[in-house]
Amino acid sequence: MNSQNIDSGTAERADERTTTAADAEATASEPVVDLAGVTFGYTATPVVEDVSLAVDPGEYVAVVGPNGSGKSTLMQLMLGLLEPDAGRARLFGERADRFDDGERVGYVSQHASAAKEMPITVREVVKMGRFPHVGFGRLSSEDWAVVDEALATVGMTAFADRRVTQLSGGQRQRAFIARALAGEADLLVLDEPTVGVDAESVDAFYDLLAALNAEGITVLLIEHDLGAVVEHADRVVCLNREVYFDGPTDEFVDSDALARAFGPGARSLAGVDG
Ligand SMILES: Nc1ncnc2c1ncn2[C@@H]1O[C@H](COP(=O)(O)OP(=O)(O)OP(=O)(O)O)[C@@H](O)[C@H]1O
8 A cells, every 4th residue: 555545545445444454453463362360160169260361473382280270271261162151262362262263273182192093194184284274175286285394394204104003102293283284373282292202202392393483383382391391481371270470481480489389399390400
């Protein structure tokens, strides 16, 4: 748009354009995940209470907390799989439970290891990432190029024709990340993704996440391993029903929230001096 266009158009049209530009700006800066005062319980007792949390585009946020502290529940609330009893959850600016742009979110669960029973190849898994784009129709050559690029990004090209049943835990998780990339996800949500992954592959896995985040993908990691969180995430949200801490990772390490949420000895769990 240039000023000449505005001059030659009606004032009404110019107004319309201004509104559109403002809307575009609002969309660009709107949080990917936005929880405000969210409370939820499976019974009358809340397991998540009054949680407010906004994740901006491009952030790398880890949610930590002891067993049963509500991390998985919170993630389901963020993704709209559970509805809050109080407060509100938004995903890309929409009510999370009505969000229907599923391909923007790539989800890698700790249960991806269940896929070890799937009698399909890595390429077929990654191809599934294109389904929301092609409506279960045939993939075009452009779609296949996206699949191949996703395989290359996660370093799984050489395993493309191998059955998922014949992969290590780390390779399997890479295949599922590639599926999310093939779907062109803007947000990767990972629920304890390295459970059952061999120690050697864990480092490579976190390197991959860092590289994807550097390319602009928002990473939301639910993680039990405090050491991994301290090493990799920029921001930590420490949950134990309520939010105990939300801020930069280095401040978390020095905060008393670590010990309050995890008990004495938490600093050594996090890999920092006790
Ligand atoms: N479907 C369910 N029905 C009833 N209670 C549930 C259900 N899922 C989880 N809970 C309970 O809610 C609480 C929070 O569980 P949640 O799975 O969110 O915690 P978590 O922090 O993810 O735990 P972990 O680290 O052990 O995976 C726990 O007390 C759990 O027993």
